[in-house]
Amino acid sequence: MADVLVSIRGLKTNFYTYVGVVKALDGIDLDIYRNETLGLVGETGCGKSVTALSIIRLIQWPPGRIDEGSIIFEGKDLLKLSSDEMRAIRGNKISMIFQEPMSSFNPVFTIGDQIAEVLMLHQNMDKKSANAKAVEMLAFTGIPAPERVARSYPHELSGGMLQRAMISMALACKPALLIADEPTTALDVTIEAQILELMKDLKAKTGASILMITHDLGIIAEVCDRVGVMYAGTIVELGVVNDIFEKPMHPYTVGLIGSIPKLNQDKNTRLDTIPGSVPNLINPPQGCRFHPRCSRAMDICKKEKPRMVELENGHRIACHLYDDRVM
Amino acid sequence: MAMAETVTITREEKKGRIRQWLEKNDSRIKDLQYSIRLFLKSPMAVLGLAIIILFLLLAILAPWITPYGEMERNWYQIMKPPSAEHFFGTDDMGGDVFSRIIWGSRISLYVGFVVVVSAIIIGSIIGGISGYFGGIIDEIMMRVTDIFLAFPSLILAMVVCAALGRSTENVMLALCITWWPTYARIIRGQALTVREQKYIEAARAVGGTDLHIITRHLLPNSLSPVIVQSTMDLGNVILTAAALSFIGFGAQPGAAEWGRMVSDGAQFMMTSPWIVTFTGLAILLACLGFNLFGDGLRDIMDPKMRR
Amino acid sequence: MKLRDYIIRRLLLLIPVLIGITFITFFLTHSIPGYDPATPWLKEKTTPAARELIVKQHHLDEPIVIQYFYYLSDLSRLDLGLSASEGNRPVVDALKDYFPATLELTITSLLICILLGIPIGIISAIKKDKWPDHIVRLFSLTGISIPVFWFALILQYVFYLKLNLLPLGGRLDIGQAPPTFSLPFIDVHSTGLYILDSILAGRLDILSQALLHLVMPSFCLAFISLAVIARMTRSSMLEALTQDFIRTARSKGLSEGVVIFKHALRNALIPTTTVIGLMFGGLLSGAVLTETIFFWPGIGRYSTRAISALDYSSIMGVTLLVAIIYVLTNLLVDVLYAYLDPRIKFG
Numbered sequence: 001m002a003d004v005l006v007s008i009r010g011l012k013t014n015f016y017t018y019v020g021v022v023k024a025l026d027g028i029d030l031d032i033y034r035n036e037t038l039g040l041v042g043e044t045g046c047g048k049s050v051t052a053l054s055i056i057r058l059i060q061w062p063p064g065r066i067d068e069g070s071i072i073f074e075g076k077d078l079l080k081l082s083s084d085e086m087r088a089i090r091g092n093k094i095s096m097i098f099q100e101p102m103s104s105f106n107p108v109f110t111i112g113d114q115i116a117e118v119l120m121l122h123q124n125m126d127k128k129s130a131n132a133k134a135v136e137m138l139a140f141t142g143i144p145a146p147e148r149v150a151r152s153y154p155h156e157l158s159g160g161m162l163q164r165a166m167i168s169m170a171l172a173c174k175p176a177l178l179i180a181d182e183p184t185t186a187l188d189v190t191i192e193a194q195i196l197e198l199m200k201d202l203k204a205k206t207g208a209s210i211l212m213i214t215h216d217l218g219i220i221a222e223v224c225d226r227v228g229v230m231y232a233g234t235i236v237e238l239g240v241v242n243d244i245f246e247k248p249m250h251p252y253t254v255g256l257i258g259s260i261p262k263l264n265q266d267k268n269t270r271l272d273t274i275p276g277s278v279p280n281l282i283n284p285p286q287g288c289r290f291h292p293r294c295s296r297a298m299d300i301c302k303k304e305k306p307r308m309v310e311l312e313n314g315h316r317i318a319c320h321l322y323d324d325r326v327m
Numbered sequence: 328m329a330m331a332e333t334v335t336i337t338r339e340e341k342k343g344r345i346r347q348w349l350e351k352n353d354s355r356i357k358d359l360q361y362s363i364r365l366f367l368k369s370p371m372a373v374l375g376l377a378i379i380i381l382f383l384l385l386a387i388l389a390p391w392i393t394p395y396g397e398m399e400r401n402w403y404q405i406m407k408p409p410s411a412e413h414f415f416g417t418d419d420m421g422g423d424v425f426s427r428i429i430w431g432s433r434i435s436l437y438v439g440f441v442v443v444v445s446a447i448i449i450g451s452i453i454g455g456i457s458g459y460f461g462g463i464i465d466e467i468m469m470r471v472t473d474i475f476l477a478f479p480s481l482i483l484a485m486v487v488c489a490a491l492g493r494s495t496e497n498v499m500l501a502l503c504i505t506w507w508p509t510y511a512r513i514i515r516g517q518a519l520t521v522r523e524q525k526y527i528e529a530a531r532a533v534g535g536t537d538l539h540i541i542t543r544h545l546l547p548n549s550l551s552p553v554i555v556q557s558t559m560d561l562g563n564v565i566l567t568a569a570a571l572s573f574i575g576f577g578a579q580p581g582a583a584e585w586g587r588m589v590s591d592g593a594q595f596m597m598t599s600p601w602i603v604t605f606t607g608l609a610i611l612l613a614c615l616g617f618n619l620f621g622d623g624l625r626d627i628m629d630p631k632m633r634r
Numbered sequence: 635m636k637l638r639d640y641i642i643r644r645l646l647l648l649i650p651v652l653i654g655i656t657f658i659t660f661f662l663t664h665s666i667p668g669y670d671p672a673t674p675w676l677k678e679k680t681t682p683a684a685r686e687l688i689v690k691q692h693h694l695d696e697p698i699v700i701q702y703f704y705y706l707s708d709l710s711r712l713d714l715g716l717s718a719s720e721g722n723r724p725v726v727d728a729l730k731d732y733f734p735a736t737l738e739l740t741i742t743s744l745l746i747c748i749l750l751g752i753p754i755g756i757i758s759a760i761k762k763d764k765w766p767d768h769i770v771r772l773f774s775l776t777g778i779s780i781p782v783f784w785f786a787l788i789l790q791y792v793f794y795l796k797l798n799l800l801p802l803g804g805r806l807d808i809g810q811a812p813p814t815f816s817l818p819f820i821d822v823h824s825t826g827l828y829i830l831d832s833i834l835a836g837r838l839d840i841l842s843q844a845l846l847h848l849v850m851p852s853f854c855l856a857f858i859s860l861a862v863i864a865r866m867t868r869s870s871m872l873e874a875l876t877q878d879f880i881r882t883a884r885s886k887g888l889s890e891g892v893v894i895f896k897h898a899l900r901n902a903l904i905p906t907t908t909v910i911g912l913m914f915g916g917l918l919s920g921a922v923l924t925e926t927i928f929f930w931p932g933i934g935r936y937s938t939r940a941i942s943a944l945d946y947s948s949i950m951g952v953t954l955l956v957a958i959i960y961v962l963t964n965l966l967v968d969v970l971y972a973y974l975d976p977r978i979k980f981g
């Protein structure tokens with residue numbers, strides 16, 4: 001049984017806007033183990049980024065607020081920590097990298113300065129050693145001529161280099177958890193492959209866990225050990241990657257996997273799609289949030305939210321169809 | 328000789344046309360409605376509009392609402408402090424300050440309007456041609472604009488007035504000369520961006536001429552920054568015109584023009600401060616109204632504010 | 635292109651602009667209908683014969699274009715002519731006398747603007763839509779709507795007449811001679827900047843006088859620009875705070891103070907600095923009104939008198955000086971901008 005690094009229970013995050021309260025996360029339960037790559041996959045707007053930001057507590061108020069739940073990390077509930085205590089963890093024990101490396105760096109400071117900044121803050125290094133370590137970190141992520149890159153400004157580097165630099169910055173203080181929010185979405189396919197390889201490599205070398213947020217099932221298959229499928233603010237299915245891909249059980253997951261075009265498909269077969277569209281989270285459907293689009297919806301699905309049930313091999317599912325108590 | 332048949336448009340046909348027009352412009356009308364609702368949400372912007380309307384009304388209705396005439400003098404009532412007969416007191420020639428301020432609003436609003444409209448027209452022509460055609464024409468026109476901008480505007484205006492004579496008309500002329508470069512810059516900037524848009528290529532592909540493109544595409548798209556700038560400039564022009572009159576380059580001594588009134592009353596500031604105070608407040612309020620309104624307009628046109 | 639080349643190129647571009655300005659001013663001042671161009675030099679007793687001499691001496695009977703070229707050739711020898719409104723003393727001398735006064739006033743105003751305006755703008759941005767923000771917005775909008783001349787009069791009324799705290803005008807108390815200093819190796823005894831001069835002369839009493847006299851005029855002049863800078867800082871701070879790199883900075887665990895004052899501010903200052911630079915020119919313009927009301931012996935007042943008397947040599951001289959300053963400040967601002975923002979290249 002692997003070690004649990006982060007334990008999330010009942011996480012509810014809401015956004016209070018002019019037009020109503022957006023119930024972005026509706027009670028997320030999730031465990032992240034040590035040295036694993038856990039993927040969170042889902043359509044745009046399903047809440048995967050919000051989950052990531054909630055863990056690191058970067059939800060800005062206004063308009064967002066984490067209203068309920070607990071996130072246990074190293075024996076402490078992150079949601080109950082003071083701002084100062086949380087800041088000691090960010091960039092240090094838990095780091096995050098973002099989607100657009102081009103705009104995620106401050107344009108008026110050099111790369112080296114920005115990496116050194118996090119080292120001086122959390123590791124109490126002086127400027128000289130921090131700068132040296134920054135160069136080391138850049139080399140660590142496979143950047144050629146790291147001294148030159150350290151002296152460069154963000155606009156002078158390509159997207160791929162910048163993403164590597166971001167990873168260097170995030171790993172500089174040897175965090176236990178690296179949250180990657182769609183890190184390759186803004187990059188070319190070839191660069192994407194390199195970055196994913198890099199991440200796998202680094203995870204092995206540093207022993208960190210990675211929470212990989214993406215909408216791309218291909219990335220999940222490539223990089224992740226386990227994956228959680230999210231829909232409309234809830235986790236509908238969670239399990240080892242192979243299990244999810246080969247034996248999807250939740251109707252949404254089935255639809256998702258089924259909609260991937262296959263190379264050996266007859267070119268005349270229509271692609272399977274999931275009818276309907278993602279619900280408005282200000283007024284989400286009652287009961288199971290997926291029921292209006294579910295071909296196997298039952299009466300109870302309209303009234304009660306399904307609870308998370310554990311099947312074999314750590315495969316979990318939130319669906320009344322698989323709930324013993326219901327069926 | 329047979330009478331030419333007159334074609335009359337029946338009422339039904341008219342209604343049909345109106346309905347057609349409404350349908351065609353439906354999205355623009357919805358946009359407008361949304362903009363108005365957004366505008367009304369900001370109390371400061373609405374206040375600005377209210378002030379502008381107030382001054383407009385004062386200016387238009389001046390002959391009927393002023394208790395005293397514009398040049399009316401009462402030599403028995405010189406330098407009297409505010410009272411029931413004279414709300415803002417009287418000046419050194421017995422004129423009622425309150426009435427003269429209302430009369431002055433006519434001149435100020437008139438000057439402001441004329442200058443801004445002229446500046447827009449001149450600036451648009453120069454900026455539009457410059458930005459649209461680019462190249463040498465652009466370079467030359469921009470150098471010219473730079474020269475005008477490099478001129479200390481107040482001094483330029485003063486020189487024009489000194490040369491041509493001190494009057495409100497010359498103040499307007501002088502201010503037109505100093506104000507058009509700003510609009511030329513704005514329009515040119517817009518022209519440069521619009522020029523690169525795909526729909527210009529498309530318009531050309533279906534045979535649009537340069538003039539057509541300038542009028543149908545360039546100008547409407549430059550509208551919003553020009554509107555914001557011109558609203559705030561209205562206030563600034565009123566300020567500058569008053570400043571010019573204050574130092575003696577505008578309206579004649581004794582005229583009921585705000586700047587001149589402050590300058591005439593300045594010598595008596597220490598003993599009879601009401602003349603300067605109330606007149607200056609009028610200038611301040613008028614300018615503030617335009618600035619608040621312009622600021623509100625700028626906010627609603629900001630794409631980030633629009634949902 | 636390197637920085638040095640860029641600066642040289644810009645300085646060279648200064649020449650056509652200046653020529654353009656002198657051209658326009660010259661023609662404007664010399665095209666007054668029905669006006670006798672010899673007027674500045676005429677006195678009551680001038681006989682027609684003497685007048686002829688004057689006309690010949692100043693080439694007033696020749697075509698305008700020729701006169702313009704005479705002017706340009708004088709200019710190249712730094713001869714700006716004689717100031718008719720100043721009793722015929724050389725324009726260059728008059729400028730040397732009056733410019734430091736305006737410079738001192740303008741610099742003080744600029745300092746007030748920056749030291750007050752930027753913090754106000756930052757606070758306004760941080761507390762967006764709360765009451766400090768609303769107050770600052772109202773204050774800014776009022777600031778740009780206030781007539782400078784009226785504000786000056788009100789200030790005089792309140793602080794001089796009613797509260798008796800500040801002097802009415804002028805640079806020093808009546809009867810006080812300007813400070814002079816003597817330093818080894820330097821043959822200059824005063825710069826015209828009284829603050830500097832009184833410090834160098836070790837006369838703290840004159841220093842406090844000069845400072846007191848400086849308060850009202852510089853505050854008056856600064857008020858409007860202060861409002862503009864506060865607004866500018868506010869909007870550029872808000873813009874900066876919405877950028878992605880702010881989220882990155884927070885994710886690194888940096889304190890909110892560092893995020894705002896290091897990461898956001900450094901970016902927000904870029905557009906603000908350019909505005910400040912350009913404002914310098916505007917301040918010189920606004921000085922005209924302020925100097926008149928506070929009896930400040932600067933080029934604002936000088937130019938007003940010169941224009942009234944149609945003393946073209948002085949008008950040309952002042953315009954030229956102001957234009958040069960404007961162009962130089964523009965250059966300085968562009969260079970500063972490039973220094974602050976590494977994305978700018980001089981290509």
